[in-house]
Amino acid sequence: MRRVAVTAALLMLITSLSPMMAVSGQTAPTDTIYINEILVSPNNENYGGTDWNGDGSMGTYSDQYVELYNPTSQAIDIGGWWLDDIADGGSPACSIGWNTVLEPGAYIAFYRSWTGIEFDYWDGDTIRLLDGSGIEVDSVSYTGEDSDWDVPYGFDSGGNWVKLSDGSPTPGGANDQEWGGANHLQGNCYPPQDHIHRGEYILEGRVVTMESENSVIDDGRILVIDGIIEAVWSATDSAPAAAQGVMSVPTSGTIYPGFIDPHNHAKYNIIPLWDHGTDGWDNRYQWQAEDSYRDAKEVGCSLTDSSAMRFAELRAIAGGNTALQGSSTSNTDTFETMLARNIELYNFGRDYIHTKVSELESSYSGNHIKDGNASGELDAWFLHLAEGIDESSRAEFDILVQNDLLVGEIVVIHGTGLTQAEFDALGNVGGSLAWSPTSNLILYGETTDVATAKSEGVNIMIGPDWAPSGSKSSMHELKTADWWDENVLGDIFTDYELVQAITTNIVDAIGWGDQTGRIQAGLAADLVVLDTFHSDPYRNVVEAIDPDVRLVVVGGLAVFGDVDIMQAMDDEIQIIEGKGFTKATDITYDGVPEAQQTVDELLAELQSCNQGAQVPLEYLFTLGDERYFDVLNRSLSFQNGRTIDLWGDYYDVELNEDGHRVDGTVAGAGPIIIDPGNSESENTEASCSDGVDNDGDPYIDCDDFDCSGTMVCSEPEPVPEPELPVLWDTYGPRGGTIPHPTTIEEGIHLEECMSDATT
Structure with a gap:
């Protein structure tokens, strides 16, 4: 179970120095940055709303904002300042990103999609700006049930704080001017972040580092300390000193960097595969207009409820994903503080990643992308x-080029309609493609021309897309990609390249390569352990299915896996029963109000809201999801004259009574026995010379730090050579009572001197 690590000093500072201020009749200051405008009730797309921040989403969860203004003649760096709502309640405070400089006369807007701060309509709220020391700089308030749709609060032309009923929101500009559009200055604001994991342990197993194709350690060790990989080594080599006495976990499997999902829409992942019964469409706007599509989403549960969002997270880690793209902007606590990382949210101390899902209009300027x-x-x-x-x-794609938006950081999701000319241009700028073959085939009957994309140098990623038309995780999407590669493309991808497409190809393209995506010292411990059933470690991933997921680790914390290994690494696990296998997880989190449910409570709540709905809920696993395979096998578009039998080719495997592959290494390994490092002593002359690992740490004889004090493992202390000075005082022939500096080259001459009482 994770616990939020926010220092008491910070909380005391923010709350004690920040009293709530009433703002009736408040006037705008002239000598400091102040809150100039807030929007409490932005309209959504169903009621003519405006996408104020240009992120492709409209409504409260994305477009609530607070706007700051600098009325002074000096540029002011507000990096490290804080935004918060009501003291001692409401949403967590967030810290404004470093080096956020507000020029004289400039405006900057902070949106809820970044701040996570909810403006409370029903009870009213106070919005506060605090400096880096937690001292309140400004605050404004509004009363409950007072705000109107798309009507902001702000300072009028007379400098008075009022509801601007006669004006439209103007984020990024003066309140009495026309709005300049979504390309205004927007700020980033982050809640306090600390290491998720505290402590240390060693994982044992075959280690696939993904540093190169041949970088595989057959009997490897990974030392994790405070969520970071401290060291990686072979059992045949000496262990680092930091590993001495650390608990070691024998996984009996193969350890990989965590899989990363570059294409999803997580809030839809309680919806099962769409059984549309047609031969597909020509483009996305056609199927989005279908009544059957709207009907397919009617599962009876809110897609933005915290339970639905947490199910999406659980579904991701159950398939080995440690990070995914495409979370909702609502209930982001679920994504920021537990289970898988979300690519668009704050990670590794920085984040400048954008997503656009809606149509690329010819008028779209995308200045934030260009800048x-x-x-x-x-x-x-x-x-x-x-x-x-x-x-x-x-x-x-022509619009993309015409608007000067074809940049090297682009990740084109789908790209199903692109040809050689477009892939040539995309490859020339170093762009990437997120390939989702299952979804393409379900919706269009064909998939992206990845063979041409590959030949033109485009970086290929593989992502599952959402539940209504895709797979449940990157690992499962590899099955469709592999089938297509072998049966249609002529095997142009090696198994290593397929695994790169769900690991290193993604982190290198999004600026995460120095933080995760490989197994090497200094990177985050985002790991997945699979049962070993294939000698080729990469084919082992391509053919892996749900029971093979031995362990998933995010930021050093064990979040999902087999019961025995989770019991060894977590003190509060919850059991999940699959069909023929059993897994365990821990999805509770003391620091997040939405994360108090156990798995049983989560599933019970979803089943309750699904009662009476014509569409069933999505099933957590692929193995055992009979409806999923039935829809694929009957789908006119997915098959389209082909015979794609994913069940027969990948999922029809024999499991033993414990739910493991009968031909895997986990099935024959027996239960995990964890030794904390000192079950028996290995510190005597006999135990340090018997060739046995007596204390199970797992170091033998003189390789064990505990033996360092024994005679058999000690070498005689060498007698140091005397260190003679270059110059020293001597009382030789130069004078019996006067010291003279003498060098070693001159030699030393001693004389016997006679003395009597008078000398």
Whole structure:
């Protein structure tokens, strides 16, 4: 179970120095940055709403904002300042990103999609700005049930704080001017972040580092300390000193970097595969207009409820994903503080990653993308583009080029309609493609021309897309990709390249390569352990299915896996029964109100809201999801004259009574026995010379630190050579009572001197 690590001093500082201020009749200051405008009730797309921050999502969860203004004549760095709502309650405070400089006369807007701060409509709220010491700089308030749709609060032309009923929101600009559009200055604001994991342990197993194809350690060890990989070595080598006495966990499996999902829409992942019964469409706008599509989403549960979001997270880690793209902007606590990482949210001390799902209009300027590319700050831009097989889909790429938005950080999601010319241009700038073959085939009957994309030098990623038309995780999506590669493309991808497409190809493209995605010292301990049933470690991933997921570790914390290994690494596990196998997890989190449910409570709540709905809930695992395979096998578009039998080719495996492959290494390994490092002593002359690992740490004889004090493992202390000075005082022939500096080259001459009482 994770616990939030926010220092008591910070909390005391923010709460004690920040009293709530009433703002009736408040006037705008002139000598410091102040809150100039807030929007409590932004309209959504169903009621003519505006995408105020340009992120492709409209409504409360994304577009609530607070705008700051600098009325002074000096540029002010507000990096490290804090935004918060009501003291001693409401949402957690967030810290404004470092080096956020507000020029004289400039405005900057902070949106809920970044801050996570909810403005409370029902009870009213107070929005506060605090400096880096926690001292309140400004605050504004509004009363409950007072705000109107798309009507902001702000300072009027007379400098008075009022509800601006006669005006439209103007984030990023003056309140009495027309709004300049979504390309205004927007700020980043992050809640306090600390290491998720505290402590240390060693994982044993075959280690696939993904540093190169041949970088495989057959009997490897990984030391994890406070969520970071401290060391990686072979059991045949001497262990690092930091590993002495550390608990060691024999996984009996193969350890990989965690799998990463570059294409998803997580809030939809309680919806099962869409059984649309057609031969597909030409583009995404056609199927989105179908009544059957709207009906397919009617599972009876809110897609933005915390239970639905946590199910999406659980579904991801159950398939080996340690990070995924495409979380909702609502209930982001679920994604930021537990289970898998979310690519768009704050990670590794920085984040400049954008996503656009909606249509790329010819009028779209995307200045934030251009500016980020020019400054070098942009990490990645995930863009849904050319999702379809017709000319209109392909032509979206022309808009991208015409608007100068073809940048090297781009990740084109789908790209189904692109041809050689477009892939050539994409490859020339160093762009990437997120390939989702299952979803493409379900919706369009064909998939992206990845063979041409590969030949043109485009970086290939593989992602599962959402539940209504995709797979449950990156590991499962590899099955469709592998089938397509072998049966249609002529085996142009090696198994190593397929695994790269769910690991290193992604982290290198989004600026995470120095933080995760490989197994090496200094990187985050984002790991997945699979049962070993294939001698080729990469084929082992391609063919792996749900029971093979031995352990999933995110930031050093064990979040999912087999019962025995989770019991060894977590003191509060919850059991999940699959069909023929059993897993364990821990999805509770003391620091997040939405994360108090156990798995049983979570599933019970979803089943309750699903009662009476015509569409069933998504099943957590692929193995055992009979409906999933039935829909695929009957799908006119997925099959499209082909015979794609994923069940027969990948999932029809024999499990033993414990739910493991009968031909895997886990089935024959027996239960895990964890030794904390000192079950028996290994510190005597006999135990340090018997060739046996007596204390199970697992170091033998003189390789064990505990033996360092024994005679058999000690070498005689060498007698140091005397260190003679270069110069010293001597009382030789130069004078019996006067010291003279003498060098070693001159030699030493001693004389016997006679003395009497008078001398």
